[in-house]
Amino acid sequence: MTSKKSNPRSEIIRIRDLDQVELDTLSLRMGLALSQGEMSQLRGYFRSIGRDPTDVEIQAMAQAWSEHCCYKSSRFYLKKYLSGLRNESVILAMEDDAGVVEFDGEHAYVVKMESHNHPSALEPYGGAATGVGGIIRDVLCMGAQPIAILDSLYFGDPSFGGDDRGSHSSRFLSGGIVRGIRDYGNRLGIPTVAGSTTFDSSYNRNPLVNAGCIGIVRKDHVIRSRVSAEGEILLLIGGGTGRDGIHGVNFASRSFGHDRAESTRSVQLGNPIVEEPLIHGIIELVDLGIVCGMKDLGGGGLSSAAGEMMYAAGLAGTIELDRVHLKEKDMQPWEIWVSESQERMLVSMDPPDLDKAIGVLKKWDLNYSVIGHVTKGENLKLTYGGETVLDLPLSFLTSGPTYARSYTEKKPDRTIVLPEETRDYNTLLKEFLSSPNVAARFRIIREYDRTVRGSTIISGETGVPGFPTHSDAAVIKPLPDSRRGLVLTSGCRVAMTRADAYAGTLNSFSKAVRNILSMGGIPHSVVDCMNFGDPEQEDVMGDFVSSLRALSDSCRELGLPVVSGNVSLYNRTDETNIHPSPTIMMTGIMEDVERTISQDFKEEGNNVYLLGRMIPNLNGSEYLSYRGYDSPGAPYCDLKELSSEVGVMHKLASTGIIASAHDVSTGGLVTAICEMAFGSGIGGEFDLTNLGGMRSSVKMFSEGGNMILLEVREADREKFLKECMPFEPVLLGKTTGDRIRIDDTGMNLVDCPVSSLFDPWNSGLENIF
Amino acid sequence: MGKIRVEVRYLPGVEDPEAITISRNLQILGYDSVGSVSVSKVYQFEIGNRENGMKQVNEVARKLLCNEVIQEYDIKEE
Numbered sequence: 001m002t003s004k005k006s007n008p009r010s011e012i013i014r015i016r017d018l019d020q021v022e023l024d025t026l027s028l029r030m031g032l033a034l035s036q037g038e039m040s041q042l043r044g045y046f047r048s049i050g051r052d053p054t055d056v057e058i059q060a061m062a063q064a065w066s067e068h069c070c071y072k073s074s075r076f077y078l079k080k081y082l083s084g085l086r087n088e089s090v091i092l093a094m095e096d097d098a099g100v101v102e103f104d105g106e107h108a109y110v111v112k113m114e115s116h117n118h119p120s121a122l123e124p125y126g127g128a129a130t131g132v133g134g135i136i137r138d139v140l141c142m143g144a145q146p147i148a149i150l151d152s153l154y155f156g157d158p159s160f161g162g163d164d165r166g167s168h169s170s171r172f173l174s175g176g177i178v179r180g181i182r183d184y185g186n187r188l189g190i191p192t193v194a195g196s197t198t199f200d201s202s203y204n205r206n207p208l209v210n211a212g213c214i215g216i217v218r219k220d221h222v223i224r225s226r227v228s229a230e231g232e233i234l235l236l237i238g239g240g241t242g243r244d245g246i247h248g249v250n251f252a253s254r255s256f257g258h259d260r261a262e263s264t265r266s267v268q269l270g271n272p273i274v275e276e277p278l279i280h281g282i283i284e285l286v287d288l289g290i291v292c293g294m295k296d297l298g299g300g301g302l303s304s305a306a307g308e309m310m311y312a313a314g315l316a317g318t319i320e321l322d323r324v325h326l327k328e329k330d331m332q333p334w335e336i337w338v339s340e341s342q343e344r345m346l347v348s349m350d351p352p353d354l355d356k357a358i359g360v361l362k363k364w365d366l367n368y369s370v371i372g373h374v375t376k377g378e379n380l381k382l383t384y385g386g387e388t389v390l391d392l393p394l395s396f397l398t399s400g401p402t403y404a405r406s407y408t409e410k411k412p413d414r415t416i417v418l419p420e421e422t423r424d425y426n427t428l429l430k431e432f433l434s435s436p437n438v439a440a441r442f443r444i445i446r447e448y449d450r451t452v453r454g455s456t457i458i459s460g461e462t463g464v465p466g467f468p469t470h471s472d473a474a475v476i477k478p479l480p481d482s483r484r485g486l487v488l489t490s491g492c493r494v495a496m497t498r499a500d501a502y503a504g505t506l507n508s509f510s511k512a513v514r515n516i517l518s519m520g521g522i523p524h525s526v527v528d529c530m531n532f533g534d535p536e537q538e539d540v541m542g543d544f545v546s547s548l549r550a551l552s553d554s555c556r557e558l559g560l561p562v563v564s565g566n567v568s569l570y571n572r573t574d575e576t577n578i579h580p581s582p583t584i585m586m587t588g589i590m591e592d593v594e595r596t597i598s599q600d601f602k603e604e605g606n607n608v609y610l611l612g613r614m615i616p617n618l619n620g621s622e623y624l625s626y627r628g629y630d631s632p633g634a635p636y637c638d639l640k641e642l643s644s645e646v647g648v649m650h651k652l653a654s655t656g657i658i659a660s661a662h663d664v665s666t667g668g669l670v671t672a673i674c675e676m677a678f679g680s681g682i683g684g685e686f687d688l689t690n691l692g693g694m695r696s697s698v699k700m701f702s703e704g705g706n707m708i709l710l711e712v713r714e715a716d717r718e719k720f721l722k723e724c725m726p727f728e729p730v731l732l733g734k735t736t737g738d739r740i741r742i743d744d745t746g747m748n749l750v751d752c753p754v755s756s757l758f759d760p761w762n763s764g765l766e767n768i769f
Numbered sequence: 770m771g772k773i774r775v776e777v778r779y780l781p782g783v784e785d786p787e788a789i790t791i792s793r794n795l796q797i798l799g800y801d802s803v804g805s806v807s808v809s810k811v812y813q814f815e816i817g818n819r820e821n822g823m824k825q826v827n828e829v830a831r832k833l834l835c836n837e838v839i840q841e842y843d844i845k846e847e
Contacts, residue, residue, distance in 0.1 A: 125836070
């Protein structure tokens with residue numbers, strides 16, 4: 001971003017006289033990323049009001065109309081499929097910056113997930129770090145204390161070495177992204193507790209960073225993302241406003257072309273050292289009861305935050321841009337207005353409370369400026385150096401176009417691919433367990449502080465000392481004087497969504513539900529983070545719609561609300577779109593964290609059962625890609641079965657007879673058995689004959705459906721089977737010794753010491769991180 | 770044998786938390802004549818062949834030492 005060296009001032013843009021070609025040139029020159037149609041709409045508007053706009057006005061409109069701010073390609077379908085998905089526990093869904101859901105009688109949890117994909121592709125460290133910073137402020141601005149971070153990451157093929165057009169290598173990107181999340185989260189003192197990591201070549205040039213955050217707030221302290229009355233003053237608190245991140249949302253609203261280097265100034269710069277006291281200061285202001293409305297400054301900066309806060313309340317306001325505290329001198333007024341500098345919050349309060357607020361802000365060493373006030377009326381007015389530089393109706397400024405883009409949904413393909421059976425499963429299994437999508441994620445999660453704040457019961461790692469394995473979800477105890485817990489998980493089954501977006505989303509949803517059930521929790525609310533390619537392509541839009549439809553069907557069947565969400569489109573470089581990647585973040589509730597179930601086998605001699613029907617094919621499985629086959633389709637989940645599982649698992653968890661539980665997902669049944677054994681070193685003898693007439697490889701590696709493995713003591717057998725009704729879980733075998741032995745129809749498939757399987761699994765990502 | 774000095778510093782406009790902390794503490798300690806502070810990092814390389822060495826150090830600086838999104842660098846022969 002270049003800026004003029006002359007004194008900052010606003011310019012008039014003579015848009016009314018421009019023809020179509022000149023409009024395009026203007027959009028390009030000013031970095032607006034608006035389409036031809038949108039530019040002529042703007043021209044039409046200013047012709048209708050009989051004057052030309054200022055540069056501040058044009059920049060503000062471009063920002064408000066960006067995909068990021070107004071969801072122009074997705075809004076129509078989001079409304080169609082996700083509106084009305086709420087239940088009695090929802091306090092705020094899809095209204096403000098984050099979802100607010102009842103936790104107990106007095107408290108609510110606040111939850112949100114957002115993508116930070118485009119910045120992370122250019123500058124992985126800073127892009128991922130500011131993704132974390134931004135999501136934390138989304139939760140903070142509802143008045144909540146952030147208590148945990150989640151991240152779902154999607155990296156390219158680990159062997160991708162970058163290209164000569166400015167794309168970084170997968171190792172550079174993935175390493176930088178993980179370090180960015182680590183350095184921001186750890187420095188703030190908020191634990192990073194759960195998430196997912198997926199490797200696929202469609203992310204080579206477009207890695208995805210989806211950061212989620214959850215916070216806790218007293219119900220009577222929830223702050224709305226809107227001003228509340230005329231006369232309130234607007235306080236900008238936190239970091240200075242600089243030139244970093246200018247046009248971030250505009251460039252996130254188009255695909256990557258050849259201009260990566262020029263886009264680098266669109267990346268925001270994070271500074272956790274400023275955000276940490278900002279959290280303390282804001283929470284103290286909220287506790288004092290002097291905050292009327294609050295919004296964080298994320299994509300779109302002041303322009304988006306201030307406009308939306310006023311418009312949501314049916315009010316307007318005046319802002320003096322020269323009052324904004326800056327990082328750099330000589331910033332142009334439009335730059336101040338659209339800057340996406342980090343660590344800033346906009347707060348509205350009654351003028352008499354200002355002194356009290358200043359006391360708190362000084363105590364936490366926070367910068368602030370009083371930038372304007374709320375007025376009645378329709379127009380937002382901005383001044384700079386005494387001159388009016390923007391005077392537009394908020395209804396126009398925040399409207400933005402809505403496109404019901406045409407789409408083609410992919411027809412389900414029921415072709416089944418079955419690779420040749422292998423003779424040596426012992427060798428195959430060791431290699432399979434070390435493949436990037438199956439191997440242990442310790443190299444990533446051990447970078448993160450997972451226990452700071454002292455409220456983490458289980459994070460991504462569990463097992464007895466010396467025998468680490470992964471947990472299905474994280475369990476957090478948010479309140480010091482209550483044993484009620486939150487269960488957190490997020491992820492997406494990309495191997496399935498790439499073949500069939502509808503079926504893949506069902507399976508991603510089912511996995512999230514089973515993750516929570518396996519910890520002993522009950523699913524409570526859903527947040528979506530939809531990452532897709534170019535929405536102007538009908539098949540991409542078709543995948544998006546399929547995915548929303550699946551999410552809607554799943555939530556309706558299980559009675560779960562979708563409380564907040566995020567859409568990231570244009571994840572495309574040149575001709576390559578990413579695979580459909582709808583990240584499902586799910587929050588569960590656990591009545592008593594002492595009843596947390598973990599994934600490791602607990603003792604020898606226990607029975608291991610499979611709950612849920614196995615789908616008799618390998619489509620959409622990691623095993624199929626590992627063997628070098630593309631999946632023609634993906635299996636459908638039976639949502640009715642999943643819904644009954646919730647009831648059964650709730651009963652089982654409250655009786656305390658589940659010794660351990662683990663959902664069957666990436667890598668299938670055999671991987672799930674191994675992961676349970678890794679957590680204690682206890683092996684087992686299993687016989688897959690009872691699963692029915694399928695190939696052995698299907699029984700071992702099929703991933704679709706709603707399967708959960710359960711370890712139950714022999715003494716509890718009858719009680720267990722009774723509680724499971726109407727399910728008839730299949731007895732697979734018993735835990736015993738330190739070897740894993742798997743037989744099928746009289747033939748031995750696997751017979752290995754647990755440790756010989758653990759080593760390749762544990763070291764699978766060694767060459768990447 | 771020659772020596773090459775690479776200095777990496779933040780671009781103008783990028784907030785430097787280390788420099789801000791130093792300057793704030795200098796004010797607390799009473800060094801009131803010291804204005805702003807900036808922090809940069811200096812790398813020194815010994816090279817054999819002058820022309821190739823310079824070329825390689827340039828590449829190292831650009832690819833490894835400097836994050837061009839937020840930093841810039843200078844190369845000098847000593």
